[in-house]
Amino acid sequence: MPQPLPSPSPDFLSRFSEEGYYCCERILEAAACARAETAIRNSRPFGPELFMTEEAYNASEKTHYGTNPLPGRNILDTLDTTFVTANHSLRSYIAALLGENFRWFYSKLVCRVPRDAMPAWVLNGIGLGPTTTLGAFIKPEYRDIAYYHDNEIHQDIMDYARMPEENKEHRLITLYVYLDDVTLRDAPTCVAPGTHLLGAGNFPYDITKTGSTWQYRHASGQSMETSLKPVPTPAGSVLMWHSCLLHGAKPIADGRWRFGIRYMLACAKGAKNIPLDTINARIQNPLYQEKETTARAIFPNHNGFLLMPQSDWTRSYFE
Ligand SMILES: [Fe+2]
Secondary structure (H helix, E strand, O other): OOOOOOOOOOHHHHHHHOEEHHHOOOOOOHHHHHHHHHHHHOOOOOOOHHHHHHHHHOOOOOOOOOOOOOOOHHHHHHHOOHHHHHOOHHHHHHHHHHHHHHEEEEEEEEEOOOOOOHHHHHHHHOOOOOOOOOOOEEOOOOOOEEEEEEEEOOHHHHHHOOHHHHHHOOOOOOEEEEOOOOOOOOOOEEEEEHHHHHHHOOOOEEEEEOOOOEEEEEOOOOOOEEOEEEEOOOOOOEEEEEOOOOOOOOOOOOHHHHHHOEEEEEEOOOOOOHHHHHHHHHOOOOOOOOOOOHHHHHHOEEEEEOOOOOOOOHHHHHO
């Protein structure tokens, strides 16, 4: 008989509903996180060697598409991640949101590349500004990990426009596992609390600084005041968020490479009346975009370098 799951924190659902995210601090076994981190760091040289030469890049297809980890090319297939997926306490939180029999829908290891490890030809190519992913610049043999320099403010829902309709029915949420300490000085994930309540928006998102707060204007004409709140995550913490929550990450300035495991979680196929549905019922606007607004769809491609618009937020960290 499987053991019954323990109860999550009593304020979990109300906070996830109000703020669109929740952090389970140090919920995972520290030693297991450290073992995974060591195995990752030993898997390849984390330095400039990961990147193609500029000549090899110029001779390549110059596209980020198809450069993410895929089935058969995913470092997580070689790691024991049961310290995450079998963690009873964590499972209780997920089940409280997605119902029993939720599924680990997709997973990849995310590597945050420190800014000072970026080759000059890549930094110059992206205009020293924000970027979407670094996949196209990475040697093909290392593409079993997803590499990022920064993440402009976005909703994860923007990735789902390309998904088949049946996947949308699964009501995906994002879950991030932090293997190592990420403090306020370490370019932590930043979230804009409550922004999920306006539903799916369009990239680039209209979010501007107004004094000490941020104003988010949705395409529907609705707007709200929010903040861009960095969330420190001690090793073994798990941060989960709604697919419509605005979030991002600044570049790493202190030279330390960082790793996190990103999961997309789905409810059981055909599940009805899961708690997330109650939260979604508060959202007046559509939960999914009708058309694709990923960088590929809307930004000019300069030799494979997608030149991104800069929000007030990214401008502030590149100044
Ligand atoms: Fe994201």
